Amino acid sequence: MRLPRFFGKKRGHRRTGSQAWGSFGEAIFYAALVAAGVCFAGLLFSGAVGIGSDATAPAWSRWWLWAFTLLIPGALLAFGLAGVARTVRAWGKSEERRAAAEGISNLLESMGQSPGADRGHPGVPTCEDLVNSPGTILRYRLPIESPESWTLVGMGLFAVLWNAVLVVLAVGAGIDLLSGRIEWVLFAVLMPFAAVGIGGIVLFVRRLVLTTAVGTTQMEICDHPLFPGRSYDVLLAQSGSGVFRSIALTLEVEEMASFRQGTDTRTERVIVWRETVKEWTNLEITPGVRFETHVTVTIPAGAMHSFASAHNAVRWRIVVRGQPERWPGFVRVFPLIVYPATLTRSTVAGGLTLVDKVRR
Template identity: 35%
Template sequence: MRFPKPWSKKRGSRQAGRAIAGTVGEAGFFAAVFLAGVFILALTLAQRFVVGPWPPLATGLGFWTLIALAIAMIGFGGTMLLLGILQIGASSERRNALARRAEEIELIGGTGTEFPAVPRGVNLTDSPGMRLTYRLPATSWPGKRLAAAAALALMWNAVWLVLLVVVIAGFWSQQPRWVLTGLLFPLAGIGVWVLRHYARCLRQTSGVGATIVEIDEHPLQPGGSYRAYVGQLGRMTLRRIRIELICEEESTFRQGTDVRIDRNPVLSQIILDQYDVTIDLGRPWEQEFELKIPADAMHSFRSPHNAVHWKIIVSGEARPWPSFCQSFPVVVQPASPLPRRSPR
């Protein structure tokens, strides 16, 4: 009989523990470290500079030790929390792919002046893929809502802790601030609600996971056929997941003093439409398919007032997680002209 060894490396594809609960717990720990540092810093400064019946705190080794400890806690908690938010929506294999396959990809030069109005798309091929040659970047970051909720929660509760120190200092100096003391209770309720909203956003964003799109060649050409790969990470049940190839015309014009942008789809090709998909942490949803560009399609184009964009859109309707829609731009260059034949 073999007994489990928690210190040993796990084998197979099963998951040890709950990753979502671990992510929420880790974020809560770093947020608590940040707020504790704010409270210690405010309390130390109050003991040093607020006039009261107690003797002021001497600016000796103990004072500077508390200041350094508080600043270190604020910096450590804030930095680790920020790094955790930045990693939301990114797969853990990406850094391994960068280290393993960076030497296999040739440097991509510019297109020259042959097609001056066609985007070069150099930034679309600077990341290697795990399955295919290139991993396409998404146009939007899925952690924007989470970052806003985290900033609001930390700033609101940090201000509340500073006000708490002011109230405590008032009672110590026998000059209580009753109005501020009464305001602490509703402000604390708002702070608890903001923290719960942040935890809910963190849980939802962590559950959805990253969307990965890879392609074997880039840029594309009309009439070409290419291999593509889509992977969806997370732990959720999708009512539907759809992969589309979109060609969109964009017009920029001025109406009075306002600048308006009008977007009209020129081509919408549904590549995959699948229902009732279950995604687990150890087994992401993966799909390889053939991406075909119509031979008579318009190539990518960009000018000051008009543009033609091509993109791969991956959208999903999830429950109980929020639905998602990620856009991955690609560049379609004009078809290469046929070489001239010699009359001989």
């Protein structure tokens, strides 16, 4: 028997260490967690650790303490047993065999849960979430994927939570003050807390004004999903008021890859293709009358389709970039799903020929 190497090397796809020894080490780790969980639970139940043994305490507090204490061995056992089961299931199996087994279980799950999913296009995300909102003029209204909105939600949550804590502390300090006691330490803590709380509200209100002042952007499309080599009618509607120095509508392809760097999981996103569909300059929008225009978006023939796997993705999107005269610029993203151009078979004299034909 060959002894394990403690330091392996990575040679391309391959590692010099033994996969079997790696799995064995992983199994030992999870088994140790199970053993720790069993020991901890044994100590609790045998009474060696005096949890909940205080006879003077009320019954509900003893049970609560028991339940809370059992969380630790329970978590150790659950985590350890799940790990051992996973290691045993994968033991001695190639990555293809494991992936094939996962593929079958995913297929069975999807058959039961989402009958609308297109199983004929592996790796291509479904567009169910993009076609559930009908448009007012064209067939579908595209949902917006705006990072600005999430920033606004985040700032709002922070302002609410921080100020809720501040109010609780301030009420306590106020009661003390009314009763004639002054807790200087509490007041000293409250001052910077209050400054951060007020700052949070100011930033949230500012962001809210900036987000709503330029008006909403709406996008509608005549069909979805999209196919390479075809053109689609798109409606852009921009509400708001005042002069926009420019509004540009672009079609983009984004690649996204997530990877581990040390203990962090990082995501890299790059735009690999961009085409300006149309750009408008010095546009004056009057309040109550939105700017509406139709443009044609063409997916180039031979273009890559939308793709999504656990750690990698290729995404299509329509992006609207606006520069109002009196406000900061904005970027609004509308995701699209592009399917691969499929081939239909047609038998011709002399054999089978494949004809490139877009599926409708």
